[in-house]
Amino acid sequence: MIWNPNKECMPREQLRELQGKRLQKLVAYVYHNVPFYRHKMQEMDLMPEDIRSIDDIVKLPFTTKQDLRDNYPYGLMAAPKSEVVRVHASSGTTGNPTIVGYTRKDLAIWSEVMSRCLSAYGVTREDTFSVSYGYGLFTGGLGAHYGVENLGATVIPASTGNTEKHVRLIRDLKITGIACTPSYALYLAETVDKMGINKNDLSLRIGAFGAEPWTEHMRQEIQERLGLKGYNLYGLSEIMGPGVSCECEAQHGSHIHEDxxxxxxxxxxxxxxxxxxxxxxxxxxTLTKEGMPLLRYRTKDLTSLMPGECACGRTSVRMTPIMGRSDDMLIIRGINVFPSQVESVILSMKEFEPRYMLVVDRVNNLDTLQVQVEVRRDYFNDDIGGMLALRKQLADKLKSVLSISADVKLMEPNSIQRSQGKSQRVIDKRVLV
Ligand code: ADP
Ligand code: K
Ligand code: ZN
Incomplete structure (x- = not known):
């Protein structure tokens, strides 16, 4: 089913015309409401009138994550406070997290694009759909939640955690669809096995998987083990949240909601x-956003746009799966983690050398993070109680900064390998096949 054939199947020429009109309006809007963009355009000797069609987009300045941090918290907001009805945040690095704000219209468009995704996966009003992305500041939970409601299916706001209870709900409520990270889907499959439940006793048929890179190999495994079809769901909080693009029944590239x-x-x-x-x-x-619209936001995600038409009838362009990021960010259980975040926590405590190593792995299909850190000689001793307390103190701080738990391993002085030149601080053992 195509949720909004008018927009999703619009002839390309007509679509470009619409994009051009929306871009003109957007540029005038940010020029008048966001000093950051006005100054950037003035520096480039650019006036809103210079943007006449979508082809003129290349004249506009880029926006980076650093720009968002520099203008923390509300500097890039275009709408007045009275119009902003929701705020989300994505994990920050050493300093400030990235704050995004939504107006009512933004939330309506978010629900609309999420409904397009769910329809593309084959979800209908008869489905019972479990949202197992985290609910909170992270956009995953609430973003998917309101999309399911807007479509008219029954939403189960399961969130993450308590997986056995979740499995029982999937069985008892005859849940037919689930949105979660692909690694959580595999963990779910293992839990189903461990509980001695047969996949044929479940009614799962659709999975909306995203928030982290995943592969065709992983898709096959999840599909086989849970007895469903798994579709890609892509998005990022700066642009909206989940629903920026999605696969259709062809499972071949993700359609971008490019209107x-x-x-x-x-x-x-x-x-x-x-x-x-x-x-x-x-x-x-963001052609239509009111709260925090962005011009040419650099996602750091590496991908390509696919030429040609899709068999499904949608005319919107498709993107290939994300190959990786152009920076050093790690995605662990769907949460962005920067080595520099860990570093800042370690550096804030006098007991530690600035020597650390992050070991990322996937155990039982769940991402794990181990932080190895050297204790300063003055603080390193055989008082086990003291060492355990120090270990817990660091683990707690890391948890509050990273939003995920890390296994802290205290190392004796001089035990972490020194390197010539650029030091290697991350060992990522997860093999992407
Ligand atoms: P947070 O920072 O709170 O974890 P974000 O909204 O910043 O959440 O996460 C967005 C990023 O997650 C994207 O830029 C991309 O790197 C990654 N991501 C999201 N969906 C997918 C997907 N389907 N495939 C690969 N990577 C994804
Ligand atoms: K408000
Ligand atoms: Zn398609």
Missing amino acids: HFYPEIIDPVTLEPLPIGEQGELVFT
């Missing part, structure tokens, strides 16, 4: 736009 989110692929080094089909950094302009 709202205009995509470009650029060379991450030269910043030049790349032709369709070439891989580079994905950049989005």
Whole structure:
């Protein structure tokens, strides 16, 4: 089923015209309401009137995550406070998290694009759909939740955690669809096995998987073990949250809802736009956003746009699966973790050397993070109680900064390997096949 054929199947020429109109309006809006953009455009000698069609988008300035941090918390907000009805945040690095704000219209569009995704997966009003992304500041939970409600299916706000209870609900409520990270889906499959439940006793048929990179290999395994079809769901909080793009029944590339989110692929080094089909950094302009609209936001996600038409009838362009990120960010259980966040916590405690190592692994299909850190000689002793307390203190601090728990391993002085030149601080043992 196609949720909004008018928009999703619009002839390309008509779509470009619509995008051009929306871009003109957007540029005038941010010029008048966001000093950051006004100044940037003034520096470039650019007036809103210089933007006449979607092709003129290349004249506009880029926006980076650093710009969001520099303007923390509300500096890039275009709508007045009275119009902002929701705030989300994505995990920050050493300093400030990234705050995003939504107006009522933004939330309606978010629900609309999420409903498009769910329809593309085959979800109908008869489905019972469990949302197992985290509910909270993270956009995953609430974003998917309101999409399911808007479509008219029954939403089960399961969130994450308590997996056995969740499995019983899946069985007892005959849950037919689930949104979660692909690694959580595998963990769920294992829990189902462990509880001695046969997948044929479950009614699962659709999975909406995203928030972290995953592979075709993983899709096959999840589909086989849970007896459902797994579809990609992509998004990021700066642009909206989940629902920026989604796979359709063809399971071949994710359609971008480009009447709202205009995509470009650029060379991450030269910043030049790349032709369709070439891989580079994905950049989005939020064509219709009111709360915190962004011009040419650099996602750091590496992908390509696919040429040609899709068998499903949608005309919107598709993107290939995310190949990785152009920075050093780790995605652990769907949460962004920067080595620099760990570093800042370690550096804030006098007991530790600034020597640490992050070991990321996947155990029983769940991502794990171990933080190995050297204790300063003055503080390193055989008082086990003291060492355990220190270990707990660091673990608690890390948990509050990273939003995920890490296994802390205290190392004796001089035990972490020193390197010549650039030090390696991350060992990622998860193999992406
Ligand atoms: P948070 O920072 O709170 O974890 P974000 O909204 O910042 O949440 O996460 C968005 C990022 O997650 C994307 O830029 C991308 O790197 C990754 N991501 C989201 N969905 C997918 C997906 N389907 N495939 C690969 N990566 C994804
Ligand atoms: K308000
Ligand atoms: Zn399609």
